[in-house]
Amino acid sequence: xxxxxxxxxxxxxxxxxxxxxxxxxxxxxxxxxxxxxxxxxxxxxxxxxxxxxxxxxxxxxxxxxxxxxxxxxxxxx
Amino acid sequence: xxxxxxxxxxxxxxxxxxxxxxxxxxxxxxxxxxxxxxxxxxxxxxxxxxxxxxxxxxxxxxxxxxxxxxxxxxxxxxxxxxxxxxxxxxxxxxxxxxxxxxxxxxxxxxxxxxxxxxxxxxxxxxxxxxxxxxxxxxxxxxxxxxx
Numbered sequence: 001x002x003x004x005x006x007x008x009x010x011x012x013x014x015x016x017x018x019x020x021x022x023x024x025x026x027x028x029x030x031x032x033x034x035x036x037x038x039x040x041x042x043x044x045x046x047x048x049x050x051x052x053x054x055x056x057x058x059x060x061x062x063x064x065x066x067x068x069x070x071x072x073x074x075x076x077x
Numbered sequence: 078x079x080x081x082x083x084x085x086x087x088x089x090x091x092x093x094x095x096x097x098x099x100x101x102x103x104x105x106x107x108x109x110x111x112x113x114x115x116x117x118x119x120x121x122x123x124x125x126x127x128x129x130x131x132x133x134x135x136x137x138x139x140x141x142x143x144x145x146x147x148x149x150x151x152x153x154x155x156x157x158x159x160x161x162x163x164x165x166x167x168x169x170x171x172x173x174x175x176x177x178x179x180x181x182x183x184x185x186x187x188x189x190x191x192x193x194x195x196x197x198x199x200x201x202x203x204x205x206x207x208x209x210x211x212x213x214x215x216x217x218x219x220x221x222x223x224x
C-alpha cells in the first residue's frame with residue numbers, strides 16, 4: 001500500500017515529504033508506531049496526524065493512496 | 078444562508094497598514110454597521126537566552142487551515158449577529174514590528190463585534206494548522222509555541 005507523508009513545522013527538520021510503500025499498516029495507531037520506530041525524534045514531540053485532510057481524533061482505518069500529514073502543535077497568530 | 082465558499086485568509090509577507098486602512102474605508106457604504114472591532118497581531122522582539130527575535134516565518138497546511146477557518150467563520154456567524162467578518166494571516170517572513178494577523182468584525186452595536194473578534198483570535202490560534210518559526214538576529218531559529 002502506498003502512503004504519502006507530508007510534514008509541517010519542526011517535524012520538517014527530520015521527516016521529508018515522501019511516498020512510502022508499506023505493508024501491514026491498517027490504521028493510524030499502527031502508522032504512529034511505524035513513524036516513531038523509523039523517526040525516533042518524533043517520540044519527544046507532541047504531534048497530530050491528519051488523514052486525507054481530516055485531523056485524526058481516534059484510531060482510523062488507512063486505505064491505499066492515503067495522504068497523512070504529521071503536525072506538531074500549532075503556533076499561528 | 079451561505080453556500081460553502083472557502084475564503085482565502087493568507088497573505089504573503091506582512092499585512093500592510095495601508096491594506097488595513099483600505100479595509101476600514103470599504104465599510105463606509107455599509108451603513109447598518111454601528112461598531113467595528115479590530116485585532117492586529119504584531120511580531121514581538123522577544124528575548125530568548127540573550128538572543129532577540131528578528132522575524133517569524135509562517136507556514137501552514139493551507140487547505141486544512143482554510144477549511145477549518147471556514148467552519149469557525151460559520152459558527153461565529155451563527156453565534157453573533159455580525160454584519161461582516163474579515164480575517165487575514167501572514168505566510169512567509171514577517172519582521173518584528175510588522176503585522177502578521179488582522180481580524181476585523183462589524184455589527185450594528187459594539188458588543189457582538191468585540192466578543193466575536195476576541196473569540197475568532199482565540200480559536201484560530203488553537204485550531205488552525207499554522208506554524209511560526211522564530212528567526213533570531215544571528216539567523217538561528219526556534220519553533221514558536223503558543224502559550
